[in-house]
Amino acid sequence: xxxxxxxxxxxxxxxxxxxxxxxxxxxxxxxxxxxxxxxxxxxxxxxxxxxxxxxxxxxxxxxxxxxxxxxxxxxxxxxxxxxxxxxxxxxxxxxxxxxxxxxxxxxxxxxxxxxxxxxxxxxxxxxxxxxxxxxxxxxxxxxxxxxxxxxxxxxxxxxxxxxxxxxxxxxxxxxxxxxxxxxxxxxxxxxxxxxxxxxxxxxxxxxxxxxxxxxxxxxxxxxxxxxxxxxxxxxxxxxxxxxxxxxxxxxxxxxxxxxxxxxxxxxxxxxxxxxxxxxxxxxxxxxxxxxxxxxxxxxxxxxxxxxxxxxxxxxxxxx
Amino acid sequence: xxxxxxxxxxxxxxxxxxxxxxxxxxxxxxxxxxxxxxxxxxxxxxxxxxxxxxxxxxxxxxxxxxxxxxxxxxxxxxxxxxxxxxxxxxxxxxxxxxxxxxxxxxxxxxxxxxxxxxxxxxxxxxxxxxxxxxxxxxxxxxxxxxxxxxxxxxxxxxxxxxxxxxxxxxxxxxxxxxxxxxxxxxxxxxxxxxxxxxxxxxxxxxxxxxxxxxxxxxxxxxxxxxxxxxxxxxxxxxxxxxxxxxxxxxxxxxxxxxxxxxxxxxxxxxxxx
Numbered sequence: 001x002x003x004x005x006x007x008x009x010x011x012x013x014x015x016x017x018x019x020x021x022x023x024x025x026x027x028x029x030x031x032x033x034x035x036x037x038x039x040x041x042x043x044x045x046x047x048x049x050x051x052x053x054x055x056x057x058x059x060x061x062x063x064x065x066x067x068x069x070x071x072x073x074x075x076x077x078x079x080x081x082x083x084x085x086x087x088x089x090x091x092x093x094x095x096x097x098x099x100x101x102x103x104x105x106x107x108x109x110x111x112x113x114x115x116x117x118x119x120x121x122x123x124x125x126x127x128x129x130x131x132x133x134x135x136x137x138x139x140x141x142x143x144x145x146x147x148x149x150x151x152x153x154x155x156x157x158x159x160x161x162x163x164x165x166x167x168x169x170x171x172x173x174x175x176x177x178x179x180x181x182x183x184x185x186x187x188x189x190x191x192x193x194x195x196x197x198x199x200x201x202x203x204x205x206x207x208x209x210x211x212x213x214x215x216x217x218x219x220x221x222x223x224x225x226x227x228x229x230x231x232x233x234x235x236x237x238x239x240x241x242x243x244x245x246x247x248x249x250x251x252x253x254x255x256x257x258x259x260x261x262x263x264x265x266x267x268x269x270x271x272x273x274x275x276x277x278x279x280x281x282x283x284x285x286x287x288x289x290x291x292x293x294x295x296x297x298x299x300x301x302x303x304x305x306x307x308x309x310x311x312x313x314x315x316x317x318x319x
Numbered sequence: 320x321x322x323x324x325x326x327x328x329x330x331x332x333x334x335x336x337x338x339x340x341x342x343x344x345x346x347x348x349x350x351x352x353x354x355x356x357x358x359x360x361x362x363x364x365x366x367x368x369x370x371x372x373x374x375x376x377x378x379x380x381x382x383x384x385x386x387x388x389x390x391x392x393x394x395x396x397x398x399x400x401x402x403x404x405x406x407x408x409x410x411x412x413x414x415x416x417x418x419x420x421x422x423x424x425x426x427x428x429x430x431x432x433x434x435x436x437x438x439x440x441x442x443x444x445x446x447x448x449x450x451x452x453x454x455x456x457x458x459x460x461x462x463x464x465x466x467x468x469x470x471x472x473x474x475x476x477x478x479x480x481x482x483x484x485x486x487x488x489x490x491x492x493x494x495x496x497x498x499x500x501x502x503x504x505x506x507x508x509x510x511x512x513x514x515x516x517x518x519x520x521x522x523x524x525x526x527x528x529x530x531x532x533x534x535x536x537x538x539x540x541x542x543x544x545x546x547x548x549x550x551x552x553x554x555x556x557x558x559x560x561x562x563x564x565x566x567x568x569x570x571x572x573x574x575x576x577x578x579x580x581x582x583x584x585x586x587x588x589x590x591x592x
Contacts, residue, residue: 041409044408058442120334132575136342140566279529295434298431302429
């Protein structure tokens with residue numbers, strides 16, 4: 001670029017043999033492409049260092065130290081925080097509950113999302129309208145959706161209980177959040193409502209990547225709709241299904257808002273998830289060290305899970 | 320023709336039935352927020368009594384709306400700024416540590432948000448940003464960075480190099496080329512990133528719950544959740560329902576307005592993901 005611009009050098013000394021002009025030595029260091037690249041990347045680097053790497057190191061250190069929420073002695077106490085975590089009477093129940101919730105949500109959510117994607121994939125009239133309607137709950141935040149469903153489920157003023165009563169299905173107002181099982185199922189219902197449209201979008205992308213010719217060839221061969229779905233749609237959709245699975249499992253294992261707002265962990269601590277336990281250790285038991293140890297355990301487990309799932313994802317992508 | 324229409328009918332019954340199920344909670348909540356209910360400010364007839372309760376609740380609805388707007392605006396601005404520069408750097412420049420930094424930025428995705436909030440709580444305290452809307456916005460922006468940086472990098476890579484080179488030849492610096500030539504070209508990417516950041520910041524609950532201790536500084540989701548939890552015994556469903564409407568309407572409007580960008584950006588992300 002500099003070769004074209006300055007004609008001055010050749011004007012000043014026309015006798016000099018023409019070298020290809022090298023821009024580098026004449027450019028000040030701060031204007032070199034390397035330096036400019038570094039400058040443009042600097043904000044990202046600062047952010048990643050201060051708000052990601054530093055907290056990562058800190059959570060490790062905290063997990064090995066006595067760390068009361070308010071002022072207090074902050075010496076090392078390894079591995080006391082970790083044994084505190086595993087000795088907590090809520091630890092194993094919370095893990096069991098989180099896993100149960102994750103399996104339930106994943107199966108129901110991805111099943112419904114696949115149905116929705118199949119319903120709106122073709123360019124039928126109104127397909128776009130239905131896509132928008134199914135996605136709308138996705139634009140509402142999870143906390144807002146939880147507050148909404150909290151009103152919906154209310155035994156006194158909520159409409160669901162009244163609908164069931166007027167249909168004669170129940171005699172008394174239903175307390176949707178009152179028993180451990182119904183509290184779990186009610187929360188799953190909320191999460192499915194909120195996220196089905198989101199996963200529908202991911203699966204739509206996958207469906208649209210399947211070439212039309214494959215379907216046409218199958219139809220010419222006389223395959224039934226069921227056969228086409230089983231032996232073409234499902235296998236070719238595997239990368240999108242795997243991505244949905246990864247996001248859904250990771251998201252569900254970290255569930256917090258919906259339980260904090262809808263059930264507060266109740267009834268009888270039956271719906272306490274792992275992340276809620278972190279919150280309770282830190283801000284109810286005022287022990288940041290134990291909360292940090294629990295964070296490290298969750299972090300390690302999810303890292304392992306992500307690595308395993310990424311491998312599966314890649315394999316699905318190759319096939 | 321008639322046959323084909325009849326053939327589609329079951330499809331429309333299923334799709335329509337599901338559409339009703341998906342819309343019902345939103346419609347019910349909106350209707351309930353203006354309907355009469357015992358134990359609310361809207362005891363008889365239809366009206367905005369519940370919204371008036373919300374206006375006067377604790378620090379007041381305007382304060383909470385202002386907090387939420389400030390946090391969202393700052394998060395969007397920081398996310399756009401950092402990812403614009405970062406995306407440019409990763410797409411167009413060669414510098415030591417480039418790939419490592421890019422992978423490290425993506426690695427933020429691998430670490431669950433909730434597990435970093437405990438150390439961030441301590442860290443923000445040390446730099447005097449705890450219980451501050453600025454600190455909250457910075458934290459929210461960090462967790463937008465993986466998607467935003469990725470999105471801006473592919474946006475810049477999609478712009479032909481010649482466009483930028485001709486600007487450089489005409490005497491622009493790289494900053495000038497970025498501002499005058501590249502910025503318009505990557506606008507769709509910026510809109511997508513901004514929209515994602517807005518929805519995430521406006522709706523986030525756990526970060527303000529942990530990082531904000533002063534109810535004056537609570538964003539709207541936290542304030543509405545508190546409204547429900549603080550009322551001992553008597554629960555004001557009406558005011559909560561009004562709060563949900565105030566929370567949801569901006570999201571639904573923004574989504575409906577920018578739907579095309581959202582879906583497109585989402586799809587390009589999902590394709591590579």
